[in-house]
Amino acid sequence: MQRRACSTIARLVVATLAMTALPCCNPDLADDSFLVDTPRVLAVQAVPAEAAPGDRVTLHALVGDRNGAQTDATLDWTLCRARKPLSELGPVSRACLAPAPREPTPDSELVPLEPGLSTQVTLPRDACRLFGPNPPEPAPGEPAGRPIDPDGTGGFYVPVTVAFGDAPRTLASVRVFCPLAGLTQRDSAELTRRYRRNTNPAIASLLLVPSGSAEPLEAPQDGSGQPPTVRVGQAVRLNAGWASCASDAESCTGAELYARFDVRDRRIVMQREAMRISWLTTAGALSPARSGRDATDSATEADTLWTAPDVPGDVVLFVVARDDRGGSSFSAHRVHVVAP
Amino acid sequence: MLADEARRVPGTSGDVLRVVESMPGVARATAGSGALVAWGAAPEDTRVFVDGVPVPRLYHDGGLRSVVGADLVRSVELVPGGYGAAFGRGLGGIVTVATRPLDDTGTHGSLSLDVFDLGGSVRTALSDRWHVQLAGRRSHVDTALREIAQRDVGDLFPLPHYTDAQLRIGYRASARESLELVSLLSTDTTSRTARDPDPARETHEDRTLAFGRLYLKYRRELADGSVVSVVPFVGLDRPELTSRFGFVTTELRERTTLGGVRASYRTRAERWLVLETGLDLDVRTAAFTRTGSTAAPAREGDVRVFGQPPPGQLARDTWRVESIGVAPYVEADIALFGDRVHVIPGLRIDPNARSTSRLLPREGDTPARGGFSQDLSIEPRLAVRYAPSQAVTLRAAVGSYRQPAAAQDASAAFGNPTLPPARGIHTVASAALRLSEHLSIEATTFYTSASRLAVRSPFEAPIRAEALVPTGIARSFGAQLLLRHELARGFFGWLSYSIVRSERAANDEAPTRLFDFDQTHTLTAVASYDLGAGFELGVRLRVASGYPRTQVVGAYWDARADLYQPIFGAQNGTRIPLFFQLDARASKRFHIATTELEVFLDVQNVTNRSNAEELVYDATYRTRRAITGLPILPSLGAAWRF
Numbered sequence: 017m018q019r020r021a022c023s024t025i026a027r028l029v030v031a032t033l034a035m036t037a038l039p040c041c042n043p044d045l046a047d048d049s050f051l052v053d054t055p056r057v058l059a060v061q062a063v064p065a066e067a068a069p070g071d072r073v074t075l076h077a078l079v080g081d082r083n084g085a086q087t088d089a090t091l092d093w094t095l096c097r098a099r100k101p102l103s104e105l106g107p108v109s110r111a112c113l114a115p116a117p118r119e120p121t122p123d124s125e126l127v128p129l130e131p132g133l134s135t136q137v138t139l140p141r142d143a144c145r146l147f148g149p150n151p152p153e154p155a156p157g158e159p160a161g162r163p164i165d166p167d168g169t170g171g172f173y174v175p176v177t178v179a180f181g182d183a184p185r186t187l188a189s190v191r192v193f194c195p196l197a198g199l200t201q202r203d204s205a206e207l208t209r210r211y212r213r214n215t216n217p218a219i220a221s222l223l224l225v226p227s228g229s230a231e232p233l234e235a236p237q238d239g240s241g242q243p244p245t246v247r248v249g250q251a252v253r254l255n256a257g258w259a260s261c262a263s264d265a266e267s268c269t270g271a272e273l274y275a276r277f278d279v280r281d282r283r284i285v286m287q288r289e290a291m292r293i294s295w296l297t298t299a300g301a302l303s304p305a306r307s308g309r310d311a312t313d314s315a316t317e318a319d320t321l322w323t324a325p326d327v328p329g330d331v332v333l334f335v336v337a338r339d340d341r342g343g344s345s346f347s348a349h350r351v352h353v354v355a356p
Numbered sequence: 357m358l359a360d361e362a363r364r365v366p367g368t369s370g371d372v373l374r375v376v377e378s379m380p381g382v383a384r385a386t387a388g389s390g391a392l393v394a395w396g397a398a399p400e401d402t403r404v405f406v407d408g409v410p411v412p413r414l415y416h417d418g419g420l421r422s423v424v425g426a427d428l429v430r431s432v433e434l435v436p437g438g439y440g441a442a443f444g445r446g447l448g449g450i451v452t453v454a455t456r457p458l459d460d461t462g463t464h465g466s467l468s469l470d471v472f473d474l475g476g477s478v479r480t481a482l483s484d485r486w487h488v489q490l491a492g493r494r495s496h497v498d499t500a501l502r503e504i505a506q507r508d509v510g511d512l513f514p515l516p517h518y519t520d521a522q523l524r525i526g527y528r529a530s531a532r533e534s535l536e537l538v539s540l541l542s543t544d545t546t547s548r549t550a551r552d553p554d555p556a557r558e559t560h561e562d563r564t565l566a567f568g569r570l571y572l573k574y575r576r577e578l579a580d581g582s583v584v585s586v587v588p589f590v591g592l593d594r595p596e597l598t599s600r601f602g603f604v605t606t607e608l609r610e611r612t613t614l615g616g617v618r619a620s621y622r623t624r625a626e627r628w629l630v631l632e633t634g635l636d637l638d639v640r641t642a643a644f645t646r647t648g649s650t651a652a653p654a655r656e657g658d659v660r661v662f663g664q665p666p667p668g669q670l671a672r673d674t675w676r677v678e679s680i681g682v683a684p685y686v687e688a689d690i691a692l693f694g695d696r697v698h699v700i701p702g703l704r705i706d707p708n709a710r711s712t713s714r715l716l717p718r719e720g721d722t723p724a725r726g727g728f729s730q731d732l733s734i735e736p737r738l739a740v741r742y743a744p745s746q747a748v749t750l751r752a753a754v755g756s757y758r759q760p761a762a763a764q765d766a767s768a769a770f771g772n773p774t775l776p777p778a779r780g781i782h783t784v785a786s787a788a789l790r791l792s793e794h795l796s797i798e799a800t801t802f803y804t805s806a807s808r809l810a811v812r813s814p815f816e817a818p819i820r821a822e823a824l825v826p827t828g829i830a831r832s833f834g835a836q837l838l839l840r841h842e843l844a845r846g847f848f849g850w851l852s853y854s855i856v857r858s859e860r861a862a863n864d865e866a867p868t869r870l871f872d873f874d875q876t877h878t879l880t881a882v883a884s885y886d887l888g889a890g891f892e893l894g895v896r897l898r899v900a901s902g903y904p905r906t907q908v909v910g911a912y913w914d915a916r917a918d919l920y921q922p923i924f925g926a927q928n929g930t931r932i933p934l935f936f937q938l939d940a941r942a943s944k945r946f947h948i949a950t951t952e953l954e955v956f957l958d959v960q961n962v963t964n965r966s967n968a969e970e971l972v973y974d975a976t977y978r979t980r981r982a983i984t985g986l987p988i989l990p991s992l993g994a995a996w997r998f
Contacts, residue, residue: 043981045974049920060915099816102823103862105651105660105667106921107914109816113923152817161817165650165669168603173916184976189916200720279672280607280647290555290603294918306554306918320553340556340603342916 050296050305052334055081057091057180058296058346059336060188065343066171066214068193069143075188076134077178078346082298084238084332085348086133092116092179093129095137099146102162108175108187115179129176139174139192148172148194163197169287169341170196170276171214191342196277203277206284210275216343217258217291218269219335224351225253235349238332243350246324255319256293256335270316271309271339287311289339293318296334299325299353311340328355359429359456361843364884366896367939369470369958369991372429373414373422376451378882380800380838380852381436383875384900384935387969387985390419393873394436395802396832396858397448398656401759405443406453406540408618409571409589410638414451416544417563418497418516420472423542425491427466427477428522430456437802438753438784441685441702441737442620442634447759447780447806458487458526458536463998470958470993472497473518485528492521518544532577540569556602556917566594582623590615597653601665606648610764614640630689636704638681642763647672650770650812650823656872657811657828657860659906659924662970662983665917673717673769679760681708687737696744702737706758712766712773716821731777733758747790754783761826765810768821772810775826780806794844799837806830811862827863830871832856846886854878870928876901890945895938902932902968911977920976932971933982938962951998957990964988 096112259270292308465478477491498515571589620634737755761775809828834856968982
C-alpha cells in the first residue's frame with residue numbers, strides 16, 4: 017500500500033511538471049530538398065567508379081528541373097588540385113569552390129574541363145600524393161609531410177566541382193586507387209591481392225505500390241515505356257532494388273563485398289558496401305527522402321513513401337543509388353497523376 | 357562563499373557548488389554543458405581542487421549537479437585569475453572546495469529528493485576521536501526530462517545520468533591534529549541515438565566519465581601557531597567517448613592513473629611576516645586509444661556549425677604519456693605600515709618531465725620510438741593589498757603561469773607528441789569599498805595573456821606528427837562590478853556585472869578572432885530572504901551575451917554524400933541571441949523533533965522564455981533557426997536533515 021502510494025505521488029509530481037511545461041528545443045526545419053522545382057545537379061557518376069592516377073574518367077551529371085531530366089544542360093567542370101588543410105572540417109579545400117581561371121597556368125590549382133552534361137578528366141599522376149597516402153613533397157630542409165588518411169572504406173578522392181546556373185556549386189569526388197601506406201609488407205600484399213576496384217551500383221528495378229493496390233507497377237525510365245498511372249494525393253510506396261553480389265564476384269552492380277584494412281584491429285577484413293537511395297520528385301512529397309541499407313544489412317532493396325500531388329499532371333521521380341565507395345547511378349521515371 | 361549561504365541561492369536546487377556559476381566573472385554555460393568559463397579562459401584551463409586534490413570536473417554532465425555532495429562542503433572559492441604560488445599547472449582560474457570538518461557529536465545526515473536525483477548522507481561520531489561520513493547520490497533526471505520535453509530533446513542534448521559517492525573517516529588526535537581519509541567517486545554516462553532510414557545520417561553517441569580519488573588529509577597546528585598540512589592522493593580518470601555519424605566512427609578512450617602530494621608549512625616568522633612553503637607533486641600515467649577523424653571531437657577554434665558531420669578520413673592511434681611535476685613554492689605575506697599594506701610575493705618553481713610512447717605515427721611493424729622532454733618553469737607571483745582606511749581595500753596581483761600540454765593532444769596521428777607547456781601572464785587590480793556593515797562594492801579589472809597554445813596546423817601539408825602546433829595565442833581583458841549584501845537579518849544577495857573580451861589567434865601573423873566562449877556582458881542578480889516561520893524566498897536573474905558563432909553565408913552540395921556543406925563567413929562573426937532567465941526558489945522548513953524537513957520549489961526560467969542555446973540551419977543552409985533551452989522547469993523537492 018505504501019509502495020503504491022509512493023509510486024502514485026511520483027507520477028503526480030511528473031504529471032504536474034508535464035502540465036506546466038511547453039515543448040522546447042527542436043526548431044522546425046523541414047527538409048524539402050527532395051523537391052526538384054528549379055534546375056540543379058542531382059547526381060554525378062564517374063565511369064569507371066574507381067581509377068588509378070593518370071587514368072581517364074568520364075563524369076556524367078543528372079540535371080533535373082520541374083519538367084524532368086535535362087538533356088542539354090551546360091555545366092562548367094573544374095578539376096581541383098588543392099590539398100585540404102587539417103583545419104578545414106569540410107570534405108574539400110575552400111580553394112576548390114572558386115571558379116577556375118580563364119587561362120590556367122601549369123601550377124594552377126583549378127583546371128577547367130570541357131563543359132557539358134558530361135566531361136572527361138585525367139586523374140593527376142600525383143593524385144596519391146595530393147589526396148592520398150603518399151607523403152607530400154616536403155619544403156627544403158623540412159621533414160616529410162603528413163599524408164591524407166583514408167576514409168572508412170580505405171578510399172581517397174580527387175575533387176571535381178561543377179557550376180550550373182544559379183544553383184549551389186556541386187562537389188563531385190572521383191575515387192582514386194592508391195595503395196595504402198603504413199601497412200606491413202604482408203598486409204600490403206594481401207590487400208593488393210584481394211582488393212577489387214569499385215563498380216558503380218545500378219538500380220535493377222523500380223516498383224510503385226499505390227495504396228489500396230496489391231499489384232506493384234513497374235516504372236520504366238523516362239522515355240522508354242508507358243508511364244504508370246496513380247491518383248492525385250495517393251500514397252505510393254516506391255521500392256528500388258539492386259543486384260545481390262556473390263562474395264567472389266570480380267565486379268557487381270549491387271552492394272559489393274570488398275577488402276579493406278581495418279585501422280582499429282589492424283587486419284584485412286571483407287566488408288559489404290552500404291547502399292543508399294536518394295529519392296527526388298518534381299511534385300508531391302517523399303518520406304523519407306533518403307533510405308538504404310548499412311554494411312551489416314544484406315537486403316537488396318530500399319523504399320520510401322511518395323504522396324502524389326493534389327493536381328493531375330506528369331511527375332518525374334528521380335532515383336539515385338550510391339554505395340559508400342563513391343559509386344553512383346541514377347534514373348528518371350515519369351508517372352501520370354490523374355484525377356480520381 | 358560558505359555552504360549554508362550557497363545552498364540557498366535560487367537555481368542551484370540546493371547544490372552548494374552550483375553557486376559558482378552565479379559568481380562574478382563566470383560566463384553562463386550553454387544548457388547541458390556544465391562548462392566553467394571564468395574570465396574568458398577555456399573550460400579545461402580552469403582547475404578544480406577538493407581539499408587541494410585535483411579533480412577533473414566540478415559538475416556532472418549537464419551542469420545540473422556538482423560531483424561532491426552538498427553536505428560535505430564547507431566553502432567554495434573561485435579565483436578567476438592571479439592566484440597564488442600554491443597552485444599552478446593551469447592558465448585559467450581555480451576553484452577550491454573545502455570540505456567541512458568532521459567534528460560533530462552524535463549522528464547527523466540528510467535525505468533529499470527532487471526532479472533531478474535522490475541523495476543522502478550520514479555522518480556520525482564513532483567515538484570522541486573517530487568520525488565517519490558517507491554520502492551518495494543517483495540521478496533520475498533523464499527519465500523526468502523525457503516526460504516533460506519533446507521526445508527529440510535527447511537527440512539534440514544528451515540527457516545526463518550520474519552517480520557520486522563520498523566516504524570520509526576522520527581521526528582527531530587532539531584539538532590541534534587531525535587525520536582524515538577521503539574517498540570520492542563519480543560517474544557520468546550519457547547515450548543518445550538518432551535513427552534515420554538513411555544509414556549515412558544515423559547518429560549515435562555514448563559518453564562516460566568516471567573518476568575516483570583517495571586521499572589522506574593531515575593537519576597539525578604547532579605550539580607556535582604554525583600549521584603543517586600534508587595531503588597525499590591517488591586517483592583514476594576514465595573518460596570514454598564513442599560516437600558514430602553515418603559511416604564515421606569516433607572512439608576516444610583514456611585511462612589515467614595519478615598520484616601526488618600537496619604539502620605546506622605556514623608560520624608567522626615575525627609579527628609582520630607570514631611564510632608559507634610547500635610542495636605540489638603530481639605524477640600521472642595516461643594511456644589513450646583513439647580512432648576517427650582528426651576533426652572529431654571538435655576543438656575550440658574549429659570553424660563549424662552545429663550538427664555538421666565530421667570529415668570522413670579515419671586514423672587510429674594508441675599512446676601513453678607519463679609525466680611528473682615537482683613544484684616547490686614559497687609565499688610570504690609581508691605586513692607594512694601598521695598592517696595597512698600587505699605585500700605577498702610568491703615563487704613557484706615547477707620542474708617537470710614527460711615521456712611519450714610514440715613520436716611518429718605507426719608504420720607497419722616498425723617499433724615505436726618514444727620521446728622525453730623536460731621543462732623548468734619559474735613562476736613568480738606578486739599580490740599587493742592596501743587598505744588606506746577600514747572601508748577601502750585596494751588589491752593588485754600579477755603572476756606568471758604555465759600549463760602542461762594536454763596528454764590527449766600527444767598523439768602522433770591526431771596531435772603532436774612534442775607540444776611544449778603553454779605560458780601565461782595574469783594581471784588583476786581591484787578596489788573594494790565597504791558601504792555599510794553588510795554592504796560592499798568591488799570593482800575589478802584584469803588582463804590575461806597566453807602563448808604556445810595547441811592549435812590545428814593551418815598548412816595544406818603539415819609535417820608528420822604535427823597535426824597540432826604550439827603557436828596559438830590568447831588574451832582576455834575586462835572589468836567587473838560586484839555589489840554584495842552579506843547575510844544579515846535574513847537577507848543576502850549580490851548584483852554583478854562583467855564586461856569581458858576574449859580573443860584568440862592561431863599564430864603571431866594570423867588575424868585575431870573572438871574566443872569560442874567569449875561572453876561580452878554577464879549580469880547576475882541574486883537575492884534571498886528569510887521571511888521567518890521557516891519560509892524563505894529567493895530569485896536569481898541572469899542576462900548574458902550569447903556565445904560567438906560563425907555565420908554560414910552559402911553552401912555547396914557534396915554529390916558523393918548527398919549533403920550540403922556550409923560555406924562560412926568571418927569566424928565567430930555573429931552571436932547566439934541574448935540570454936535572459938529568471939529563477940525563483942521558495943522553501944519551507946518544518947522542525948520535526950530534532951530533525952528538519954525542508955520542502956522546496958525551485959523554478960528555473962520563471963518567465964518561460966525561449967532562450968536560444970545554439971544556431972542550426974536547414975539541410976540546404978538557407979534557413980537559420982535556434983535550438984532553445986528548456987522551458988519553465990519546476991523542481992519540487994524535499995530534504996530531510998537530522
